[in-house]
Structure formats: C-alpha cells, structure tokens
Amino acid sequence: MNHQTKSKIRRKALSLLEAQGISSAPVPVERIAKALGANLRFSPLDDELSGMVYVKDGTPIVGVNALHHPNRQRFTIAHELGHLQLHRTEITKEIHVDKGFPMLMRNTVSAEGVNEMEIEANLFAAELLMPESFLAASLDGEPFDIDDEGAVSTLAKQYKVSASAMRFRLGNLFA
Numbered sequence: 228m229n230h231q232t233k234s235k236i237r238r239k240a241l242s243l244l245e246a247q248g249i250s251s252a253p254v255p256v257e258r259i260a261k262a263l264g265a266n267l268r269f270s271p272l273d274d275e276l277s278g279m280v281y282v283k284d285g286t287p288i289v290g291v292n293a294l295h296h297p298n299r300q301r302f303t304i305a306h307e308l309g310h311l312q313l314h315r316t317e318i319t320k321e322i323h324v325d326k327g328f329p330m331l332m333r334n335t336v337s338a339e340g341v342n343e344m345e346i347e348a349n350l351f352a353a354e355l356l357m358p359e360s361f362l363a364a365s366l367d368g369e370p371f372d373i374d375d376e377g378a379v380s381t382l383a384k385q386y387k388v389s390a391s392a393m394r395f396r397l398g399n400l401f402a
C-alpha cells in the first residue's frame with residue numbers, strides 16, 4: 228500500500244471520529260456504523276466467519292458473528308465499515324464475506340486485489356479503533372515496551388480491542 232492510500236485511509240477514519248465528536252477510547256463503533264446508515268446484524272456464524280458487508284438498495288448491511296468475543300466483533304464492524312468507506316462499488320456488486328483477518332500479513336505483498344482490499348480495511352479498522360493521537364495521549368510520553376504483555380493488555384482493555392490487534396498497531400506506529 229502506498230503512502231497516499233495510507234493517508235487517505237487515515238483521513239477517512241479521523242473525519243468519522245471528528246464528525247461524531249469522539250476523542251477518547253473506547254471508540255463507539257456501533258454508533259459510527261449507525262451514523263453511516265449501516266444496518267448491523269448479529270448472527271451466529273461458523274467460527275471462521277468474522278462478518279460480511281454489502282449494500283442493498285442503497286442501505287449498507289453489516290453482518291457480524293454473534294459468537295465471537297465482543298472485542299473481535301468491534302474489529303469486524305470497523306473492518307466492514309472500512310470496506311463501506313473505501314470499496315463501496317465492489318460491495319454493492321456482491322456480498323463481501325470475511326473469513327478471519329490477515330492481521331499478521333504485514334510483510335506479505337500481494338498483487339491480488341482482494342487481499343489489497345483486506346489490508347486496506349484492516350488499516351481503516353486500526354485507524355478507527357486505535358487512532359494514533361489517542362494512543363499517544365494514553366502513553367503520555369512514557370517509554371513503552373511492546374513486549375510488556377501486561378501493558379499491552381491494559382491498553383487493549385481500555386480500547387476494547389484484542390491484545391494482538393493492539394500489539395500489531397503499537398508495533399506499526401511506535402516500534
């Protein structure tokens with residue numbers, strides 16, 4: 228993903244937070260979904276399915292696996308909102324189904340459009356749920372050790388994200 232795409236994604240996430248007057252964690256992702264006119268549906272799905280998104284007659288529908296941990300559901304919603312904000316044309320043509328997330332694919336370069344979309348939606352989700360300015364305020368200039376499991380887990384709880392999502396984000400931003 229080039230620098231331009233990255234900053235476009237960041238701007239889109241930040242403008243949603245600003246529009247909703249959200250300035251601290253945890254980010255109320257369901258409220259943002261509603262503000263975007265998205266219809267959230269929680270249903271029990273197979274474990275490997277995280278969620279899905281499509282636009283039907285102009286209304287975005289976001290499906291979430293109701294059996295997953297609430298923090299994972301929040302990431303799923305944020306990821307699907309990323310598709311909605313970034314890939315609306317693609318998800319209007321057909322239902323987009325997410326099987327897990329390639330969270331740890333940071334070194335994987337793929338020419339395949341689908342994977343590019345997933346990486347973009349994941350970045351959007353991270354920018355929405357764990358904005359850099361929020362994290363900088365949380366860390367308050369203190370040195371942070373990414374290998375400190377306790378510290379990562381405390382931040383993850385505060386942001387209502389999984390510890391692995393938080394570790395990945397902190398690694399991307401500050402390591």
Ligand SMILES: [Zn+2]
Nearest residue numbers: 310325345348
């Ligand atoms: Zn996806």
